[in-house]
Amino acid sequence: MGRVINPDAPGKSRNTQVKIILFAIRELMQQTKPDDTSKDLAAFIGLTLMDIYSSVDQSVVAWEKRGYWLKADRFRMEWEWTNPVGKELCDAVKNQDWGTIASRTAFVAQKFSNTIIPKTNKMGPVWRGSYERLTHLS
Numbered sequence: 001m002g003r004v005i006n007p008d009a010p011g012k013s014r015n016t017q018v019k020i021i022l023f024a025i026r027e028l029m030q031q032t033k034p035d036d037t038s039k040d041l042a043a044f045i046g047l048t049l050m051d052i053y054s055s056v057d058q059s060v061v062a063w064e065k066r067g068y069w070l071k072a073d074r075f076r077m078e079w080e081w082t083n084p085v086g087k088e089l090c091d092a093v094k095n096q097d098w099g100t101i102a103s104r105t106a107f108v109a110q111k112f113s114n115t116i117i118p119k120t121n122k123m124g125p126v127w128r129g130s131y132e133r134l135t136h137l138s
Helices: 010-029 037-067 067-080 082-094 097-109 130-137
Strands: none
Touching: 010 067, 010 097, 010 130, 037 067, 037 082, 037 097, 082 097, 097 130
């Protein structure tokens, strides 16, 4: 029997989320003034970063089963920043702190600078409704 590949693996999902975050950052940087779309974009980035953080443990389970503790710990440390930055972005969106949003999104863009994204977003504006979802989480 051949190797079973899970098409919904956390790593594949995480790569997609990173690309969508970069699309959202690109769109946010094109905004001339803060509006509902800007709130949705910033909330989406924050929520997605926290979602990425929650997927990290799923990724390292296989390594830990094989005893690759160092590899698992390095991977966790590589993605550790996503949760606090995501929370900080969500708090900034709730408080309408656009200076913090700008600096945090620039930090995220720098962290993902090695990621190659296509010129067009084929998924559409998946960030719509993110601000409302964020306000309902609180």
